[in-house]
Amino acid sequence: MPQTDFLVIGSGIAGLTFALKVANRLPNSKITIITKADESESNTKYAQGGIAVAQKTRFDSPKHHIADTLKAGDGLCKKEIVEIVVKEGIPRLKEIIKWGARFDKKSSGQFDLGMEGGHSAKRILHHKDITGLELERKLLQQIHRKKNISILPYCYAIDLITEHHKKQKSSEEINCFGAYILNKSTNKIEKYLARITLLATGGAGQVYRNTTNPLIATGDGIAMACRAGAIISNMEFIQFHPSALYNPGESPSFLISEAVRGFGAYLLTKEKRRFMFDFDKRGELASRDIVARAIDYEMKKSGDECAYLDCRHLDVKEFKKHFPNIYNKCKTLGINIKNDLIPVVPAAHYLCGGIKTNSQGKTSINRLYACGECADTGLHGANRLASNSLLEALVFAHRCFLDAIKSYSKFKLETKIPEWNQKGTTRPKENILITHSRTELQIIMSDYVGLVRSNSRLRLAKKRIKMLEEETIHLYKRSILSPQLCELRNLITLGKIMIEHSIKRNENKGVFYKI
Ligand SMILES: Cc1cc2nc3c(=O)[nH]c(=O)nc-3n(C[C@H](O)[C@H](O)[C@H](O)COP(=O)(O)OP(=O)(O)OC[C@H]3O[C@@H](n4cnc5c(N)ncnc54)[C@H](O)[C@@H]3O)c2cc1C
Missing domain, CATH: 3.90.700.10 (Succinate dehydrogenase/fumarate reductase flavoprotein, catalytic domain)
Structure with a gap:
């Protein structure tokens, strides 16, 4: 039965940074990264503009970066988190440079800083227009050198394991004991037990028809956390x-x-x-x-x-x-x-909300952390300032790491977890229903839950999505699972949460606009 000390779900900047840090600090611990596609496939890989870091110079300072972030967030950022991210970004940047990441420089040897919307100074470090690719490559190079990290591509996390799955349900509190993983090469669902689990599963752009996010961005981590009972916040942004x-x-x-x-x-x-x-x-x-x-x-x-x-x-x-x-x-x-x-x-x-975490990256479920785009740390508020997300992922991967290594040894691997039960399920005769429902969901979300929303459109969307949900749950219960079916279920969950949060919000803030 696969067991690990740290189970990291996702191999973008957030997951890789966390894993690398743990591996460096605890060389005798076991870290397993599972990722649903090729190891480099992620939103991270496609980031172009760069990473915002304000050094104290004649032209800029962390103070200005904090002010710009707060302004973009339109009154809904957590100020203490903004200060943490901006200030701690400076040492985190030095670390990734030490790990080999290269940023463009001028002939004077100084960084060639870029300017982006909402920033009051040039402070974007970049590697041409392929900054994300450069970071992903350099992180993976470091990861491959670590003997205590296993990285398992084409492994799809279906659900988190919590008390709900235990044979004896003991406490009121929710704890995370690992995850059920579908190995795409064997088509088997295995339980991965872990002392600590980190969700670093990225965003959910695939909820919409037009998106810059790659196909992997289906909000799986947020949907899994929601099913497990975690608090999900700010999904209207x-x-x-x-x-x-x-x-x-x-x-x-x-x-x-x-x-x-x-x-x-x-x-x-x-x-x-x-x-x-x-x-x-x-x-x-x-x-x-x-x-x-x-x-x-x-x-x-x-x-x-x-x-x-x-x-x-x-x-x-x-x-x-x-x-x-x-x-x-x-x-x-x-x-x-x-x-x-x-x-x-x-x-x-970009999804500003997600799995709610505290300032150490802890979710509302014990032994479960979240960082990167799937997390809602409070940095972005109602709108993310450009190039603040790679920065947030680096800073919070570090914070999750610091907190997780303090407590991991006191958590035992839970043994009373049943195997995944596939009894009574069959392989769907055709997959057209899954493809069609995914497209239908994307159309509903784009037309009714887009840039400009209204309560009447949101309610219509809710009604239509409910029908899709019923069909999908019916299919889910009687099918041998495939990543496509799980993704559809997750996308529907996210659509529903986005609609619910949008209906509840009555004040236009940042990216949220309702007429
Ligand atoms: C085109 C584009 C340009 C961008 N430009 C910038 C920029 O210039 N600056 C900036 O700061 N931000 C930018 N962003 C945003 C930024 O890239 C992301 O917010 C950030 O990379 C997210 O990192 P992450 O590690 O949280 O998630 P990701 O990098 O998306 O990684 C998520 C990982 O989780 C895995 N995964 C997901 N679900 C499962 C599952 N069920 N089982 C197993 N594995 C799973 C995925 O396969 C992937 O490996 C851009 C985004 C895009 C799409």
């Missing part, structure tokens, strides 16, 4: 990225980084009207919620399918140097940025 490349049929949507606007690109309507100053005095550098709603407004008013980014006035050589990935992507679609406009639309990008 979904950040839509203003500028995903408009290329119908491409999923996930390719992101045109915020940094392109920071570099000087303009936003235009089809008639080539620069419109952002009609909405905010910061123009194209207003925070994401404002830019996304402005584009949505202009698109709805004109009936156009997209807006446009204008880079024609920019230095192409410099653009290519800073954004080689974006430049090449445009080129493959026949868009020459010197002469052509880049078509863009808003797309679901």
Whole structure:
């Protein structure tokens, strides 16, 4: 029976950083990372813009970064968490640099800091426009060197193991004893017992039709935590990225980084009207919620399918140097940025809420931690400031690590857990129902629970999703499980929570806008 001291679910920046830290500090402990796809597949891998870290200089300071984060969060950030993340980001940055992560520098040797919407100073460290890939690669290189870490790709976590599964249910409190894992190569469901479990399962952009998130971003960790009885908070705050490349049929949507606007690109309507100053005095550098709603407004008013980014006035050589990935992507679609406009639309990008944690990353369930995009630490409030999420993942992976190593040895591996029971289930004859229901859910969420919401649309969405839920639960109970079916169940759970939280909120804040 698989047993481990630390079970880490997810191999993005949050999970890998936590695992690495534990492995370094406790060389005799056993750490198991399970991840549902290839080991590098994650939101992390696709992060472009970079990581926001404010050093104290003539032009910037942590104080300014704190103020910008609080402003973006629109009064709902936890101030003490914002201060922790901004201040502790500085030593965490030094650590990843020590682990080999490279950030672009100027000829003077200083970091070539980028500017992004909502920031009052240039403070974004980046590796060209593939910062996430650089971090993911360097973290994985370090992980592979550790003898006490096993990383198991193509293993899908279905559910957390808690008292609910125990043969003898003893306490009122909920404890996490590990997770049931579906190994995709053997098609067997195994129970992984652990002293400590960390959920680092990332975001949930796949709830929507247009999203910058890869296919793995189905909110599994949040749905699992919810089923286990954990507190889930702030799920009405979904950040839509203003500028995903408009290329119908491409999923996930390719992101045109915020940094392109920071570099000087303009936003235009089809008639080539620069419109952002009609909405905010910061123009194209207003925070994401404002830019996304402005584009949505202009698109709805004109009936156009997209807006446009204008880079024609920019230095192409410099653009290519800073954004080689974006430049090449445009080129493959026949868009020459010197002469052509880049078509863009808003797309679901980042989940501000999630599994509620305290300042050490502990969830409301004992022995269960959460960090990264699946967690709600209180940093983002009603809106995430650009490039604060990689930073948050690093800082909270460290905090979870510090807390978990203090207590792990006092927790015993629980032995009275039954094997997964598949009795009476059969393999579904066809999978079309799963694919169709996933698409239907995405359409309902995009049309009724998008950038601009109303209670009547939310109630309609709730009713439609209830039907999908009933069908899916029926299928779940009689089927041999597949990741696709589990993901559908999880996406429906998240959709429901997002709707419930949106109905409850009566004040427009940050990215949340209800008419
Ligand atoms: C296109 C794009 C650009 C971005 N740009 C930036 C940026 O410039 N700066 C910034 O700060 N942020 C950016 N973000 C956001 C940032 O990348 C993410 O918030 C961050 O990487 C999340 O890290 P994570 O470790 O929490 O989750 P992820 O990196 O998403 O990792 C989640 C992991 O969990 C695994 N997993 C999920 N469910 C299961 C399951 N059931 N069983 C097993 N494994 C599972 C996944 O396979 C994956 O390995 C961007 C996001 C996107 C999509």
